[in-house]
Amino acid sequence: MFRATGNYGLLQGNYLFSEIAKRIEAYVAKNPDADIIRMGIGDVTRPLVPAVVSAMHKAVDEMGAKETFRGYGPEQGYAFLREAIAAGDYHARGVEVAADEIFVSDGAKCDVGSIQELFGENTVVAVTDPVYPVYVDTNVMAGRAGKYDAKKGGYEKIVYLPCTQENGFVPELPATPVDVIYLCYPNNPTGTTLTKAQLKVFVDYANKNGALLLYDSAYEVFISDPDVPHSIFEVEGAKTCAIEFRSFSKTAGFTGTRCAYAVVPKTLEYKDDTGSTVSLNAMWNRRHCTRFNGVPYITQMGALATYSAEGRAQVLESANYYMENARIIKAGLEQAGYAVFGGENAPYIWLKVPGGDSWAFFDELLKTKQIVGTPGAGFGNAGEGYFRMTAFASRENTKRAVERILTSTR
Ligand code: MLT
16 A cells, blocks of 8 residues: 655645745735735846857757757766866866766756755754755655754754854854755855855864765855855865755756756765765766756756856846845845845845744735745744845846835835
């Protein structure tokens, strides 16, 4: 007799962004004329840049001609893209990453969700708190998190590293032994960053204790501060303890196009549950080939175009546009009297909620200003009392949102 896993029953409520969508839908059903400004889910609003569009058009033509048509491509991604990534995102920053350490995929969300298939049976996981919910939920689904403990404000078997105003949003090392630490910088949701020296503390911990760092740098294109590292591999020692996840979603407007990659260094060697030494690069390669038939050629050609001089300039222009939005939001919120964080090297602005109840603030903002943001509590216990706004709206809507907030608070 088939039985479904009981692990899904351990999940807390709906997936955050589905819950938000549900609340917006309910509000719109009652207020069909509401002029809602969406600054909730971090979805881009600017179209694909011209260099990407023309590369994809060309690729469509190739796929439509019998001489240049392609069927299955390499599961790990075409060599042209893996080599361009290695050169453009790593060698250009003085970081040694080889093309065969790069695995192109259809999204960083899928990669960070799937990576835990490589974990041994009793792996203990640590996450920063607040946290991108996928890191936690996928471990719950895999039965690794235990039950939700309301008193702890988290799952019994997960170690939480709080990042709040009090500690300057810098996580401390875990107080109890852990095997895996998920880090996301520039951070989703707080929009804060860590310096190389702060990241080195985690790299040293991982190397000393045989732990693995999972580093999500999906927002690196928004970094402008020269002291903020774009990659964990800029930190000495990271190639023996870290996997990095990157995405074209936020960097090049690919949220609807889907392309990302993971860097799994060949120097990552650990013992498996049987005591044998294994290569995570080989394991991820095996997993990728077994489960995935590669990102479409057309999409990969589009991604490749972001590494041309023209494409790079266009992508950076888009990133700057969003960061100008971030500046406008941050300045507006500060003017309105809020304590505001992030938004300088990341498209997320993290504000302190008066009264401390972030879902109540969400409902209130929707009801009184028709602005949608994301309640901090949705990202974890330490996110309660905060609220996230994204800089991904159009300039016009960004300005209108700030105007609405200022009008009410004056
Ligand atoms: C977010 O709003 O946190 C992101 O859009 C989620 C994602 O990238 O999946």
